[in-house]
Amino acid sequence: MRTIEDHLTAALALVEHLPAVDVDLEDALGSVLARDVTSPTELPRFDNSAMDGYAVRADDVADAAEDSPVVLQVLADLPAGSAAEPHVGTGTAARIMTGAALPPGADAVVPVERTDGGLVVVQVAHAVARGAHVRRAGEDARPGDLVLAAGTELGPAQVAAAAAVGTRSLRVHARPRVAVLSTGDELVPPGQPLRRGQIPDSNSYLLAAAVRAAGGIPVRVGAVPDDAVAFRGALDRLRPDVDAVVTSGGVSMGAYDVVKEVLADEPGMEFVEVAMQPGKPQGLGTLGDGTPVFALPGNPVSAFVSFEVFVRPALLRMRGLTALGRPEVAGVVADGWRPPGGRVQYMPVVVERDPQGGVAAWRVRRAARGGSGSHLVASLAAVHGLAVVGLDVDEVRPGDVVRVLLV
Ligand SMILES: Nc1nc2c(c(=O)[nH]1)N[C@H]1C(S)=C(S)[C@@H](COP(=O)(O)OP(=O)(O)OC[C@H]3O[C@@H](n4cnc5c(N)ncnc54)[C@H](O)[C@@H]3O)O[C@H]1N2
Numbered sequence: 001m002r003t004i005e006d007h008l009t010a011a012l013a014l015v016e017h018l019p020a021v022d023v024d025l026e027d028a029l030g031s032v033l034a035r036d037v038t039s040p041t042e043l044p045r046f047d048n049s050a051m052d053g054y055a056v057r058a059d060d061v062a063d064a065a066e067d068s069p070v071v072l073q074v075l076a077d078l079p080a081g082s083a084a085e086p087h088v089g090t091g092t093a094a095r096i097m098t099g100a101a102l103p104p105g106a107d108a109v110v111p112v113e114r115t116d117g118g119l120v121v122v123q124v125a126h127a128v129a130r131g132a133h134v135r136r137a138g139e140d141a142r143p144g145d146l147v148l149a150a151g152t153e154l155g156p157a158q159v160a161a162a163a164a165v166g167t168r169s170l171r172v173h174a175r176p177r178v179a180v181l182s183t184g185d186e187l188v189p190p191g192q193p194l195r196r197g198q199i200p201d202s203n204s205y206l207l208a209a210a211v212r213a214a215g216g217i218p219v220r221v222g223a224v225p226d227d228a229v230a231f232r233g234a235l236d237r238l239r240p241d242v243d244a245v246v247t248s249g250g251v252s253m254g255a256y257d258v259v260k261e262v263l264a265d266e267p268g269m270e271f272v273e274v275a276m277q278p279g280k281p282q283g284l285g286t287l288g289d290g291t292p293v294f295a296l297p298g299n300p301v302s303a304f305v306s307f308e309v310f311v312r313p314a315l316l317r318m319r320g321l322t323a324l325g326r327p328e329v330a331g332v333v334a335d336g337w338r339p340p341g342g343r344v345q346y347m348p349v350v351v352e353r354d355p356q357g358g359v360a361a362w363r364v365r366r367a368a369r370g371g372s373g374s375h376l377v378a379s380l381a382a383v384h385g386l387a388v389v390g391l392d393v394d395e396v397r398p399g400d401v402v403r404v405l406l407v
């Protein structure tokens with residue numbers, strides 16, 4: 001059997017960062033920058049007030065106190081956005097709002113609640129230090145500073161930083177468009193009546209959602225029957241519109257394993273057994289035109305785990321990311337189980353804070369009560385993580401510490 005590491009290496013070798021495209025800031029969330037963003041200006045762009053109040057010369061109000069306020073003449077009113085530039089000389093002040101440019105001559109701001117709020121003359125009842133409540137130009141960024149590095153995934157904060165430096169569109173890696181096909185004569189779209197032997201197709205929804213959660217764009221074809229002509233036809237109709245294809249089912253030893261039957265003849269494809277549970281039978285490779293294909297096993301938990309371990313990292317790489325793993329915690333096992341041995345096990349688990357366990361103590365229990373079967377799709381709904389159990393472990397006991405990938 002092939003190791004997980006070798007199979008992941010083979011999967012990642014099929015893909016590279018997708019080419020760069022321009023995306024409007026409004027649509028940039030979740031994309032990965034293909035080019036650095038530097039600040040063309042100082043940020044803040046100009047010295048400005050951090051408070052609603054009065055722009056003053058600190059020396060003028062050095063002796064101000066509650067019982068002996070200093071009286072200043074109010075020269076101007078400066079709301080945020082005002083282009084006025086009144087010169088604040090000795091004995092004068094300008095009423096100023098948060099964000100308005102500090103007028104020349106002024107070197108501090110007195111908050112309005114420290115004054116009588118006068119519009120013609122103002123009484124200032126407190127001294128302020130030079131620079132008080134002034135936000136200095138360039139204290140956030142200087143011209144040429146790197147604000148966002150290529151390879152950064154754009155979240156709300158990164159989008160805000162790009163907007164603040166005046167960028168309207170960003171150069172990002174294209175997102176992978178990923179076709180999702182499930183195979184099986186037993187599959188019926190969810191919600192439709194079922195005769196004996198039929199089940200709803202959950203994998204095409206699972207995998208389409210997983211593609212979207214990984215930052216890709218799913219193209220959900222749905223269920224295709226176990227028929228070589230139908231499967232080949234569905235594949236041919238998809239391309240060249242997609243960057244990758246994910247299939248589920250039909251890769252094992254069965255008499256009707258259509259994915260294997262059709263794709264085993266493709267020179268770029270291989271069907272292997274990987275030393276993991278679930279997820280042993282795997283197909284991987286490229287179609288004639290180079291489109292990568294991930295042929296995952298049909299059992300729902302197997303499809304889920306296989307996507308996590310092999311497909312998600314590949315999609316992240318296509319999106320332009322270099323960190324491809326999930327965050328991990330070490331957790332203490334609450335209820336033990338017997339792993340299969342000889343294969344690395346990915347056990348779907350619920351991860352909870354241990355109330356007695358201090359800051360970062362996690363308690364881990366199986367998501368499916370009493371089972372680890374790869375068919376337990378309803379129990380999958382409880383999953384927080386996958387506990388990774390080594391292939392040489394014959395028993396996981398309560399109190400053991402396991403590594404958990406947070407999914
Ligand atoms: N003789 C052997 N039989 C099996 C072996 C083996 O080594 N020798 N391996 C088992 C393992 S492990 C797995 S995993 C499965 C993988 O089988 P396939 O990838 O060929 O998947 P199918 O046979 O098509 O389906 C398996 C199972 O999953 C259900 N299924 C399939 N697609 C969907 C879907 N879209 N939504 C919901 N459920 C789905 C299907 O009904 C089956 O119950 O093979 C074992 N057998």
Ligand code: MOO
Pocket residue numbers: 276277278279280281297299302374
């Ligand atoms: O590998 Mo199968 O995925 O063990 O159920």
